[in-house]
Amino acid sequence: MDICPRLVEAMTEERRKDKRVSANLQAKWDGMSGAYEARLDDISLSGCFINTAGRVDVNDIVSLEIKLPSGEWFSLRGEVRSYQPGIGFGMVFTFLTEDEELVVKELIESHS
Numbered sequence: 001m002d003i004c005p006r007l008v009e010a011m012t013e014e015r016r017k018d019k020r021v022s023a024n025l026q027a028k029w030d031g032m033s034g035a036y037e038a039r040l041d042d043i044s045l046s047g048c049f050i051n052t053a054g055r056v057d058v059n060d061i062v063s064l065e066i067k068l069p070s071g072e073w074f075s076l077r078g079e080v081r082s083y084q085p086g087i088g089f090g091m092v093f094t095f096l097t098e099d100e101e102l103v104v105k106e107l108i109e110s111h112s
Helices: 005-011 098-110
Strands: 021-031 034-043 047-051 061-067 073-084 088-092
Touching (some): 021 047, 047 073
Antiparallel strands (some): 021 034, 021 061, 073 088
8 A cells, every 4th residue: 555655754743853844935955966946845953844856865965055034045954864756855954053053943933
């Protein structure tokens, strides 16, 4: 029996330790396969989901830029944890500095 990847993700939601909020922000990312336009679908202190047609592999390290509500671009790096072809990928923020963590917290608060 095939199960929709988004359903599996929803069923495992309780495993997440950090609150995840919908964001719908313009983004762009770049990794081993190139640079792509995207949308940030949701975000938590530990990671996010990126809607994109670009292809990644699980465990790839990607650079992500998010267009903040202020219009400024905010850069993060992280590791791909899940990939859904034609939909996007989930990533964890494995390299957050204190300043980056503060901006992510503010972004989560503004979308709560």
